[in-house]
Amino acid sequence: MSFLSNVISGISLGSIYAIIALGYTMVYGIAKMLNFAHGDVIMVGAYVCFFAVSAYNLPPVIGVLLAVALCTALGMLIERMAYKPLRQAPSLAVLITAIGVSYFLQNAALLWWGSDPKKFPAFIVVGEQNGVSLFGGQLRITYVAIVTVVACVAIMAGLIAFTGKTKMGKAMRACSEDKGAAQLMGINVNATISMTFAIGSALAAIAGVLMCSAYDTLLPTTGSMPGIKAFTAAVFGGIGSIPGAFLGGLLLGVIQIFTQAYLSQELADAIVFAVLIVVLLVKPTGLLGKQIQEKV
Amino acid sequence: MKKFLALLMAAAMVLAMAACGNNANNGGSNANNGGSNANSGGNTGGQSDAGNTNGGDSTGAVTLKIGGIGPLTGDAAIYGNATYWGAQVAVDEINAMQSDIKIEYKFEDDEHDGEKAINAYRSLQDWDVDVIYGCTTSAPCLAVAGETFADRYFQLTPSASSTDVTAGRDNVFQICFTDPNQGVTAAKYIAENKMATKIAVIYNNADAYSTGIYEAFAAEAPNQGLEVVSVSTFADDKNPDFSVQVRDAQSAGAELVFLPIYYTPASNILKQAKDIGYAPKFFGADGMDGILTMEGFDLSLAEGLMLMTPFNAYATDERTVTFIDSYKKLSNGVEPNQFAADGYDCVYAIYEAAKKAGINDGMSHEDICTALISAFTDSGFSVDGLTGSGMTWNTSGEVSKEPVAVVIENGIYVNM
Numbered sequence: 001m002s003f004l005s006n007v008i009s010g011i012s013l014g015s016i017y018a019i020i021a022l023g024y025t026m027v028y029g030i031a032k033m034l035n036f037a038h039g040d041v042i043m044v045g046a047y048v049c050f051f052a053v054s055a056y057n058l059p060p061v062i063g064v065l066l067a068v069a070l071c072t073a074l075g076m077l078i079e080r081m082a083y084k085p086l087r088q089a090p091s092l093a094v095l096i097t098a099i100g101v102s103y104f105l106q107n108a109a110l111l112w113w114g115s116d117p118k119k120f121p122a123f124i125v126v127g128e129q130n131g132v133s134l135f136g137g138q139l140r141i142t143y144v145a146i147v148t149v150v151a152c153v154a155i156m157a158g159l160i161a162f163t164g165k166t167k168m169g170k171a172m173r174a175c176s177e178d179k180g181a182a183q184l185m186g187i188n189v190n191a192t193i194s195m196t197f198a199i200g201s202a203l204a205a206i207a208g209v210l211m212c213s214a215y216d217t218l219l220p221t222t223g224s225m226p227g228i229k230a231f232t233a234a235v236f237g238g239i240g241s242i243p244g245a246f247l248g249g250l251l252l253g254v255i256q257i258f259t260q261a262y263l264s265q266e267l268a269d270a271i272v273f274a275v276l277i278v279v280l281l282v283k284p285t286g287l288l289g290k291q292i293q294e295k296v
Numbered sequence: 297m298k299k300f301l302a303l304l305m306a307a308a309m310v311l312a313m314a315a316c317g318n319n320a321n322n323g324g325s326n327a328n329n330g331g332s333n334a335n336s337g338g339n340t341g342g343q344s345d346a347g348n349t350n351g352g353d354s355t356g357a358v359t360l361k362i363g364g365i366g367p368l369t370g371d372a373a374i375y376g377n378a379t380y381w382g383a384q385v386a387v388d389e390i391n392a393m394q395s396d397i398k399i400e401y402k403f404e405d406d407e408h409d410g411e412k413a414i415n416a417y418r419s420l421q422d423w424d425v426d427v428i429y430g431c432t433t434s435a436p437c438l439a440v441a442g443e444t445f446a447d448r449y450f451q452l453t454p455s456a457s458s459t460d461v462t463a464g465r466d467n468v469f470q471i472c473f474t475d476p477n478q479g480v481t482a483a484k485y486i487a488e489n490k491m492a493t494k495i496a497v498i499y500n501n502a503d504a505y506s507t508g509i510y511e512a513f514a515a516e517a518p519n520q521g522l523e524v525v526s527v528s529t530f531a532d533d534k535n536p537d538f539s540v541q542v543r544d545a546q547s548a549g550a551e552l553v554f555l556p557i558y559y560t561p562a563s564n565i566l567k568q569a570k571d572i573g574y575a576p577k578f579f580g581a582d583g584m585d586g587i588l589t590m591e592g593f594d595l596s597l598a599e600g601l602m603l604m605t606p607f608n609a610y611a612t613d614e615r616t617v618t619f620i621d622s623y624k625k626l627s628n629g630v631e632p633n634q635f636a637a638d639g640y641d642c643v644y645a646i647y648e649a650a651k652k653a654g655i656n657d658g659m660s661h662e663d664i665c666t667a668l669i670s671a672f673t674d675s676g677f678s679v680d681g682l683t684g685s686g687m688t689w690n691t692s693g694e695v696s697k698e699p700v701a702v703v704i705e706n707g708i709y710v711n712m
Contacts, residue, residue: 009539115373117560119592215536260540
């Protein structure tokens, strides 16, 4: 039974990684840049929801929507202020800028919201219960875990449909393949990239709310470690690939929990990253990554 | 357009910094929105002039310059600000007394960083400091202790509990319990009160504080007839998932889970234990103090949680009540925790020792150091404070006082 419990813990942790990784992979796939500030947008989303629900007593749904709206705006603002001026710059400059934005957000949060931890309110409850018990209480699944997994699958399906079927999604894929050619075909590349950041940041807000509902401590640095893990998950699954981010996130969560439970708690992170290295050695593009031929 | 935006940003930042500076001058605190007590980035260490203004009227009074070091900004700002304000309360009380010793007090920010702590120490030296009060946290304290030992400054730390801080240094003293001391005390306490025999421990193996307590606890437990059935660790305060650790304790059948960790991960553990329907007794060390003040914390999770803390902020004796009153005026309403009380006791301990040693203005800091060391280690010297009465010190700088265990009932500490 504890095996099953561990599987559930792993899937629920992995789904959170997966939602964050989807944001990473969207932005990387289209803008070809690693947005290291993604983890900190998650933190901002969680704080917005926290203050809306705890301080202003708004209904949780409004809190989540507010977080999504503000994070979308924040994501577009970051893109406009920090990344757009560097569109033609070498990718290293953009990468360093992204790290700078990440620290800026963390420290701004520290300044505004303080360093003392906040406890995120548990609002995914039915009646008094926050989960269901199975097998006479031996196995317990929290509603947060269920909601997270469902949200994760829904978001992935939504993104696949969006990039596959809609005009905007097709424009995104075109930009991802060749920005210059896309522009010649009449696609507004800048608007498309802004849209990508908007979607990525909206996902970050949802991830922030779900993550803090499951693990309720909220700090200005809350987003940084999950952000790095999710980035790992995105690379693991094949960065740029939407199903890859989903698979990578889930696997990373399950591997992490299983290593902790059955191998070593001290070495859990080391083992997780060792698995990543092995996968990349065997399959450099990640599990579901596509081999792209560089045109010469 | 781009230039305009850049200018706008620059202007906004300058204004923001200026605003911080103003707040910092209003009593050195700026508890901004939602009762958060972290000082903002613009504040590079508040300072008090109370000593100057009160010191002038009584001729012949000795002036003792106490320089404090601790994190006023950054991740550990909660602790640093508590020690800063706590000591300030004691300084104000002493300066208001008709005493021969007046205290000048200055506090420098170290951002919980060893190198910055050394810088803070240097700037206190430029200020002609007599006694070093701090650091608040162990790692910076270790860095500064090496310097004060070489330079011969007397140093008293409110809360750096690692034994490494005092080891081999005759000039460094602690007002808090050492880590091993807490581990041994916890084992004895659990056994004497027959709380449980099957114990699980979850500790942070990346943290010297947590590991120190755990190792002493594990060594003492068999002597007390306690069986440690599950030991699990985590390596990073930022890792939010404790389901594996909690389940390990549950499947091992532990009746009591000992948590020698800080309250932030502990609050996650309490929640995740409840999530899987596991309800053992929980027992924490002094790092657990503060769990009730977390914004948004579900108090029912902490119901029945036991912890060892030297300071009970819910006590009703006169000295505690007065302290809490004065403290909240300085902190804009933030409740004092044990760090604040430790800071308060530090200033009184230095004051009592200085009185006993007959410190005078002509003494150099080396002389003061020697005089205070002999006063502190004198067998007749003891201090009554908020964190214990009859506190005495041995030559290795460790304090001896009665530990107090409390249990949380209806959201407040109740003495056990």
